[in-house]
Amino acid sequence: MKKRTSLFLCLIMLTLTLAACSSGDKKTGGDSKELTVYSPHPLEFTExxxxxxxxxxxxxxxxxxxxxxxxxxxxxxxxxxxxxxxxWGGSISTLSSKKDLFEKYESSNEEDVIDSYKNTDGYITRFSVVPSVIMVNTNLIGDVKVEGYEDLLNKELKGTIANADPSKSSSSFEHLINQLYAMGEGVPDDGWDYVSDFVKNLDGKLLSGSSAVYKGVADGEYTVGLTFEEAALNYVKNGAPVEVVYPEEGTIAKADGMAIIKDANNLENAKKFVDYVTGKEVQQKITSELNRRSVLKGIEIDPKSGMKDLNDVKVIKDDEEWSNDNKEELLGKYKDIFTSN
Structure with a gap:
């Protein structure tokens, strides 16, 4: 009887130990060689x-x-x-409002990050710098001048402007913030009159995602589009009939982010991935070959890439805390303006 009881207890302990180990492997990644990544970045960039x-x-x-x-x-x-x-991807304002969905993590490369792009919240690692730009199809633009946001109110462009729904596209939301600050001359509430006029010139067209904007302009479906620098520069590099315009009223050059998902099944692999893509070798590659600005210090820009030095661009800043805290209200107001036109 004692032997049976001892054997039974041993089996119970073994089962509990295996269960604990299995649970630990799932949480930390254990010896897993798998990783699942969600990303809004273009496949030609991520792959x-x-x-x-x-x-x-x-x-x-x-x-x-x-x-x-x-x-x-x-x-x-x-x-x-x-x-x-x-x-992997998305504006800081988009990700910051959902920090409860992420694991707290600081990459091993954090000390090399430019001060203004450091992971100050502990959850969101800055990956690259993404200025908002206007993309112009040179075959379609004709004699219409486009040097900034004000030029997009030209009636000749009505219905030919590609712009994504800011509730579905991080780059479009960043353009909304950029418009409010640039056209409000630093006071975002003063920029809504411009946004209202701009929305009228969209003529009821609002695209479902970021890729529809730059593809639409490059393919000749739209004359101009509001997009992000890297997407537009890719088409320039590949010889498409497009050019990149940095709004003369001012461009916001924010970092986009990445985060490890809370209770990730492959946590250790997720950490390795974050460390890898924020490392100097990859950060130099994204700048030299993939037209994306690095968040690290000391990364060189190839002057032949078409990427402007930010010292040659009028760069403006928003109050990120204000943008984050008021995101839902801003999106609601934009929706009201769009549906009323």
Missing amino acids: PLVKDFENETGIKVELISAGSGELLKRVESESKNPLSDVL
């Missing part, structure tokens, strides 16, 4: 970096691409059973 990461680490990455708004909603809906480990 080369993911491939390099896989080759270097042996970790297999499942990359799922969609708009930042859609992906963030997916992370939120999956919060009790995360299906992804990393959200």
